[in-house]
Amino acid sequence: MPYKEKEIEKKYFSIGEVAEKFKVATSLIRYWEGEFDIIRPKKDKKGNRRFTKDDIDKIQLIYHLVKEKGYTLQGAQEIIKKEHYLIHDKAAMIQRLNEIKGFLIEIRDKLNDEAH
Numbered sequence: 001m002p003y004k005e006k007e008i009e010k011k012y013f014s015i016g017e018v019a020e021k022f023k024v025a026t027s028l029i030r031y032w033e034g035e036f037d038i039i040r041p042k043k044d045k046k047g048n049r050r051f052t053k054d055d056i057d058k059i060q061l062i063y064h065l066v067k068e069k070g071y072t073l074q075g076a077q078e079i080i081k082k083e084h085y086l087i088h089d090k091a092a093m094i095q096r097l098n099e100i101k102g103f104l105i106e107i108r109d110k111l112n113d114e115a116h
Contacts, residue, residue, distance in 0.1 A: 012042070012050040021056070022063050032062055035073050038080060057092065064094050 019026040033039045033049075038058045041049040051059075065076040 012052060013056065015041075015049045015051070018051050018056060018059060022059065022067075024063075024067075029059065032059065036062055036077065036080065038062075057095065060094055 013021075015026045015029050019029050022029075030049075033041070036058075039055060039062070041051045041055050043049055061080070062076060065071045065079060066073065071079065
């Protein structure tokens, strides 16, 4: 049995990588950081933000509430305060549903390509 190298999992992400993931400007990520207490990335010696997967999950929830559901920042803040114990579960669920959506879109596109 050949030895398969374990995939190295990235622990920290730059603000540029996070912004790219959500297709938003880095300034929006910085703005949300100031508006939402749940986003607290670590900073390196140069002051560059280093986001963890947990930070990204929280940003995913904020993105979902503000960009997809249309909540105001204040509305999103209130939901997060009221349901702080559910934040992690919701963020994980949203991420999983987005993965499933992407997978289904990929299947649909392949079927459409084969039909033509």
